[in-house]
Amino acid sequence: MxxxxxxxxxxxxxxxxxxxxxxxxxxxxxxxxxxxxxxxxxxxxxxxxxxxxxxxxxxxxxxxxxxxxxxxxxxxxxxxxxxxxxxxxxxxxxxxxxxxxxxYACAPRFYTAAGAAQQVRSYADLQGKVIGYVNESVYFQPFDADHSLDKRGVNNEQQLLQMLLRGRLGVVIGTDCQVDFELLQPGYAGAIAKARYQPEARTExxxxxxxxxxxxxxxxxxxxxxxxxxxxxxxxxxxxxxxxxx
The missing domain is CATH 3.40.190.10 (Periplasmic binding protein-like II)
Known part of the structure; x- marks a missing residue:
């Protein structure tokens, strides 16, 4: 029973x-x-x-x-x-x-056209450049709250990279897990590079x-x-x- x-x-x-x-x-x-x-x-x-x-x-x-x-x-x-x-x-x-x-954890990174990677060697070098980011994304402080930078929000990372290739953006920010994978796709080889400046931050x-x-x-x-x-x-x-x- x-x-x-x-x-x-x-x-x-x-x-x-x-x-x-x-x-x-x-x-x-x-x-x-x-x-x-x-x-x-x-x-x-x-x-x-x-x-x-x-x-x-x-x-x-x-x-x-x-x-x-x-x-x-x-x-x-x-x-x-x-x-x-x-x-x-x-x-x-x-x-x-x-x-x-x-x-999982990734890291925020800045990307530029291949020939301009050395132009961003520090956080201060972001001033005066048009920086692309994805709306509602979180990267690191002080970048997220920095209103002195010229930042342009878009819907996704693919848009960012295409705008960078066309010269509409000077720098883009993304997480390395995602952007590095995207750069393996045809059309990006040799055209986009990581900026010299790499923030000491992790995106969990x-x-x-x-x-x-x-x-x-x-x-x-x-x-x-x-x-x-x-x-x-x-x-x-x-x-x-x-x-x-x-």
Missing amino acids: RWSLLLITLLCQLVVADERAPLRVMTDLWPPFRMEDAQGNLTGLDIDVLDEIGRRSGLRFDIQRAPWARGLADLQQGRADLMIGLAKTPEREQYIEYLSSPY LFIGFSKVRAQLQEQTLINTALRQMLAEGWIKRQAKRYQVQR
């Missing part, structure tokens, strides 16, 4: 887990973390991470692509459950519940939940799976598939 009750309890738990609605994830393209294949499917390291978390936790994810700023707005207003690839800021912490540990990447939605059980399941994956070196091994190494 006791074993029968235990079996019924376990089966009920499995049914509840199976009936749990998929978590709505907002994201945008950010190679090699989030890319789109020829069939329009999302691929990349972040998608692999979510798939593996789902396999280990039993959770399901409904991944929706939208501009990054719109995804943050959906998280803030409770229209979405979580985002992946988030940098942490005090402003975002007002409406995002971050998991305890980052799952987190999974974060909307504070508007109560998802404590889901957060615990994801946090447990993610910690296991980090301890096993799973993410580091997976990153090598995309030539992303740290």
Whole structure:
């Protein structure tokens, strides 16, 4: 009788887990973390991470692509459950519940046309140059809050690099994990280089939940799976598939 009750309890738990609605994830393209294949499917390291978390936790994810700023707005207003690839800021912490540990880290870097890399040897050399960045992105201080610089925001890194190639920007800033991967693509070889100046900063990447939605059980399941994956070196091994190494 006791074993029968235990079996019924376990089966009920499995049914509840199976009936749990998929978590709505907002994201945008950010190679090699989030890319789109020829069939329009999302691929990349972040998608692999979510798939593996789902396999280990039993959770399901409904991944929706939208501009990054719109995804943050959906998280803030409770229209979405979580985002992946988030940098942490005090402003975002007002409406995002971050998991305890980052799952990856990149570094902010400046890029110029190949022949101009030596022109940016220090932070002071950014003055007087038109600097491109991605809207709603976080890089480092004092750059993020520096209103004395001539900064132009665009929607994604691909736009930045194209504008740099056309001479519409003098410098662009991005995270090396993403921009270095982008520069491996045809059309960029030898045309764009890292600036001599490299800020001493890291951009840690987190999974974060909307504070508007109560998802404590889901957060615990994801946090447990993610910690296991980090301890096993799973993410580091997976990153090598995309030539992303740290």
